[in-house]
Amino acid sequence: MSTTTxxxxxxxAEHPTGIMRWLTTTNHKDIGTMYLTFSLIMFFVGGAMILxxxxxxxxxxxxxxxxxxxNQLIGVHALIMIFAALMPAATGFANWMIPLQIGxxxxxxxxxxxxxxxxxxxxxxxxTLPFTLAMFGIGDGAxxxxxxxxxxxxxxxxxxxxxxxxxxxxLGVSSVLGSINIIVTLFNMRAPGMTLMxxxxxxxxxxxxxxxxxxxxxxxAGAVTMLLTDRHFGTHFFDAAGGGDPVxxxxxFWFFGHPEVxxxxxxxxxxxxxxxxxxxxxxxxxxxxxxxxxxxxxxxxVVVWAHHxxxxxxxxxxxxxxxxxxMAISLPLAVMFFCWIKTMWKGSMSFETPMLFTVGWIILFGxxxxxGLVLADVxxxxxxxxxxxxxxxxxxxxxxxxxxxxxxxVYFWLPKMTGHMYxxxxxxxxxxxxxxxxxxxxxxxxxxxxxxxxxxxPDYALQFAEFNMISSVAAFVLGLSQLLFxxxxxxxxxxxxxxxxxxxxxxxxxxxxxxxxxxxHSFTEQPTVK
Amino acid sequence: xxxxxxxxxxSPKQQLDLxxxxxxxxxxxxxxxxxxxxxxxxxxxDVLCEMTGLNxxxxxxxxxxxxxxxxxxxxxxxQFTTNVMPGLGWNFYPKQSSIKMHPGQIETVIFVAKNxxxxxxxxxxIPSITPGIAAANLKKIECxxxxxxxxxxxxxxxxxxxxxxxxxxxxxxxxxxxxYAFFPSVDEGK
Numbered sequence: 001m002s003t004t005t006x007x008x009x010x011x012x013a014e015h016p017t018g019i020m021r022w023l024t025t026t027n028h029k030d031i032g033t034m035y036l037t038f039s040l041i042m043f044f045v046g047g048a049m050i051l052x053x054x055x056x057x058x059x060x061x062x063x064x065x066x067x068x069x070x071n072q073l074i075g076v077h078a079l080i081m082i083f084a085a086l087m088p089a090a091t092g093f094a095n096w097m098i099p100l101q102i103g104x105x106x107x108x109x110x111x112x113x114x115x116x117x118x119x120x121x122x123x124x125x126x127x128t129l130p131f132t133l134a135m136f137g138i139g140d141g142a143x144x145x146x147x148x149x150x151x152x153x154x155x156x157x158x159x160x161x162x163x164x165x166x167x168x169x170x171l172g173v174s175s176v177l178g179s180i181n182i183i184v185t186l187f188n189m190r191a192p193g194m195t196l197m198x199x200x201x202x203x204x205x206x207x208x209x210x211x212x213x214x215x216x217x218x219x220x221a222g223a224v225t226m227l228l229t230d231r232h233f234g235t236h237f238f239d240a241a242g243g244g245d246p247v248x249x250x251x252x253f254w255f256f257g258h259p260e261v262x263x264x265x266x267x268x269x270x271x272x273x274x275x276x277x278x279x280x281x282x283x284x285x286x287x288x289x290x291x292x293x294x295x296x297x298x299x300x301x302v303v304v305w306a307h308h309x310x311x312x313x314x315x316x317x318x319x320x321x322x323x324x325x326x327m328a329i330s331l332p333l334a335v336m337f338f339c340w341i342k343t344m345w346k347g348s349m350s351f352e353t354p355m356l357f358t359v360g361w362i363i364l365f366g367x368x369x370x371x372g373l374v375l376a377d378v379x380x381x382x383x384x385x386x387x388x389x390x391x392x393x394x395x396x397x398x399x400x401x402x403x404x405x406x407x408x409x410v411y412f413w414l415p416k417m418t419g420h421m422y423x424x425x426x427x428x429x430x431x432x433x434x435x436x437x438x439x440x441x442x443x444x445x446x447x448x449x450x451x452x453x454x455x456x457x458p459d460y461a462l463q464f465a466e467f468n469m470i471s472s473v474a475a476f477v478l479g480l481s482q483l484l485f486x487x488x489x490x491x492x493x494x495x496x497x498x499x500x501x502x503x504x505x506x507x508x509x510x511x512x513x514x515x516x517x518x519x520x521h522s523f524t525e526q527p528t529v530k
Numbered sequence: 531x532x533x534x535x536x537x538x539x540x541s542p543k544q545q546l547d548l549x550x551x552x553x554x555x556x557x558x559x560x561x562x563x564x565x566x567x568x569x570x571x572x573x574x575x576d577v578l579c580e581m582t583g584l585n586x587x588x589x590x591x592x593x594x595x596x597x598x599x600x601x602x603x604x605x606x607x608x609q610f611t612t613n614v615m616p617g618l619g620w621n622f623y624p625k626q627s628s629i630k631m632h633p634g635q636i637e638t639v640i641f642v643a644k645n646x647x648x649x650x651x652x653x654x655x656i657p658s659i660t661p662g663i664a665a666a667n668l669k670k671i672e673c674x675x676x677x678x679x680x681x682x683x684x685x686x687x688x689x690x691x692x693x694x695x696x697x698x699x700x701x702x703x704x705x706x707x708x709x710y711a712f713f714p715s716v717d718e719g720k
Contacts, residue, residue: 109554156616180554184553184557214560214561218561218565218568219565221565223568226569226572234716240656240713241716245575251571251575252571314662315661315662
């Protein structure tokens, strides 16, 4: 991939300063920065909530928080981590990097882009406001149903459920707007010569994610709207007394909920191979195979939803179908794992922080995937369902597979975005602390789940005490070591060694042809890709 | 192709805007389609449930008394469980916990409900059958669950269920559970 020169337009672009710059910006880099900053803040908000949970679970019995508050914390933790931390992080990268990677001057719909971002802070406030209101005696706190909103509990719940429903509506609108923008950008704004099959893999991952979002977010929006009308307007979608069926909510929710997993992961699967090829100093292996795997996973993801509630009751043929189709997802994933490993094979590898995170990511995400196969087995799931085994499994996929992947991306692109190198030593310390404490947090939870400890319960039997203690201590180490991450980012923004244009010796792609940091307006004349 | 020709008179910037608008419009249609699909899933789900017995629902009206012959060659055990949902101050239980019968044989089981409150309360019993695949084979001739039940303060009422199990019951089903959950009625006016 060779390119023409970069247009050095004006580095000192005209834009309002101060708060008005950020409120009114339509610049993809500014908006990307806002998404990433918002995501980082919410990562700590959600993290603080779960540390409250882990503190309570440090010992059996009830010590610190009452069960109602415990229930609220787990649900809001999940919603914040998924919708306000992971998804905005991926959207932030999309905004920053997709125009740079495809040689476009900006996103296709910049004003929509601004709106998409500014819907996020209000929805985060909606989610967490009931906590504050409860302190003043209004309502009984936030959503206490877990993030899944299952009726009849969510129909009976307090105002926290209504707040969460409206928050989900806003978050949904925001991510759908972001997706439409990305699809239009990718289809219409690519540099001349860049065919779809020449797009960087990150762009491909996001394209599939965006289509999945457009297809499934409305189903979630519909489901929570039905919940809202059941609560306040006398409908009986999920009320058995009125001819409805609470299990139908589970179908609707997971029709969105399962693709959501791949919505969170596809952007990461996109840039991980780019990091691998950079630090292995050889082109990625199996680009086409990975693109086709993305398609396969995107298609399979919408037809496997019922494996989330095998125990809710289903005819045996349906159980078998959902079991086999779920297991089939491991085939395209295996192709991707093979491609990742083959990319590193015989490469001249070096282990800077992004590469450390990436290699650690492959191993830990692999564990998440394999334990998922255990849960996909109907017979095994009858035992493991709703246990800590499930909790450990999805944290291996979403913390290791999601957030650690995002961290790899942050370290990879931070020098490009800020123009400075981050502190490499601190980055490595951050990686090792994160990887070790993450495993110490969640490996005990696998054992707890196998031994029968149910999730979402503030108390537990005495025989689970030791593993919970280990898990809680490690969770606090994991949480506190993320402060290193923030420190490293902040110092990198403020200054440090100048980054070169290419930043990394083996970096390939259009974004590395621009100066670091890229000018406010880049690619005002599109480069040509051969 | 016609669309491209129409673009030729426009500047590249205008062409791009036009292309973007068209794609956005298509994507908005897709969005609307998914939203409609979400609401269409409600009736689709009901139809699927009726076909497969997915949610163990039985027909909510009296079965026609078929001239079915009693299948004396096998037995089926029907167990009864009852629940009272929150907000209904009733006691509710079956007089017998299970019954062993031949498919095709008509039986009557008495359920007892007592209003423990000092108000008139209207309730509605919702049945569910496990395994779901057998739901279509439990035929009710007369059931208290077909209509709302109103109990005066302190009133106790014996309510019959007359039913049979269809001889078409799959041969591998020898046990089934009929569960009744009594809900506060949601349509008291009717």
